[in-house]
Amino acid sequence: MIQKFLRRVDRSLKSRDVSNISGLFEPGFMFKKCQGNYDKNQTINLLTHPNFDPNRFLAIYKSVQSMGPSSIEFKAMVFGFRPNYIEATFSLNKKFQQLEWGVILEPQCKVLRTDPRYSVEEKGLRLITRFASALESRDASRIYGLFEEDFAFKGCKGIYNRGELTGLLFKIPAKQKLVFNLLSFWEYGSSNFFNVKINGIGNYERGVVFDMSNDSEEVSGGGILNCDQSHS
Known part of the structure; x- marks a missing residue:
């Protein structure tokens, strides 16, 4: 399920279609960064920004854990935003196949701040x-x-x-x-x-x-x- 979703993410980003990208996230999606949060609109703005190159994007999931009948959590290494990859945890709604939230793993923040x-x-x-x-x-x-x-x-x-x-x-x-x-x-x-x-x-x-x-x-x-x- 996660691999299929990540392939969809890749296709959506490369399409640069705002509606396709918007469909990856629930309305209340929130991504917790090292300092501050992104809501759904801010995330979409980042992913559709001219400086973002979708051809450099790559997400590799490391582990998956079911969180009951409605959600599944997975850890992933995400490339394409920084010189180094970002390691984060995401929650995916099983039924609607949309991300509910994401968070950068705390140990990773110390590395990112050095750039x-x-x-x-x-x-x-x-x-x-x-x-x-x-x-x-x-x-x-x-x-x-x-x-x-x-x-x-x-x-x-x-x-x-x-x-x-x-x-x-x-x-x-x-x-x-x-x-x-x-x-x-x-x-x-x-x-x-x-x-x-x-x-x-x-x-x-x-x-x-x-x-x-x-x-x-x-x-x-x-x-x-x-x-x-x-x-x-």
């Missing part, structure tokens, strides 16, 4: 996860805590400091869910830069760049890229 390319990407993914969580919480202090004290953000109508941007973000209606996608990332000197696409504000998407110091988890600055479609 600087991995740490920069992970930092960006943690950033957008924290942004989404803080905005959803409606907690102004959590939103405020995303930014460094001397933070400055270049909007289309001026420059906003930490408090001003917090106020603007807090005014976004609770029912208006924002979706953050990490498009690219790079390192320059002592800073990391992240190109992020934000959907859910008005009828258009915004391209934003954030920068963070190598030794900080708070955003030090940023700016909007597509002001012709923006009003802030």
Whole structure:
């Protein structure tokens, strides 16, 4: 059953068809990484990202264990995301043939964190996860805590400091869910830069760049890229 499912995963990824890839995961799928989690949408975004090469993907299962009538767990070595393979455990729904959850094995995390390319990407993914969580919480202090004290953000109508941007973000209606996608990332000197696409504000998407110091988890600055479609 697992080998058949992994062949289906391989075909779906190579097809680059979003509906096929989406069908591999249950709606509530969650993948626990070394730092933070991916939900189903974030996982699909990763697997359909232009930087991901499905021809380099390979998954080899090591062990399988039935978890009752509905699920089966398996450990697998997954290649194609990092210079080294990722070792993880997954749970597969037997009836619907969809993944319920996945988790990177803890000993593997220490190895992955030694790769600087991995740490920069992970930092960006943690950033957008924290942004989404803080905005959803409606907690102004959590939103405020995303930014460094001397933070400055270049909007289309001026420059906003930490408090001003917090106020603007807090005014976004609770029912208006924002979706953050990490498009690219790079390192320059002592800073990391992240190109992020934000959907859910008005009828258009915004391209934003954030920068963070190598030794900080708070955003030090940023700016909007597509002001012709923006009003802030």
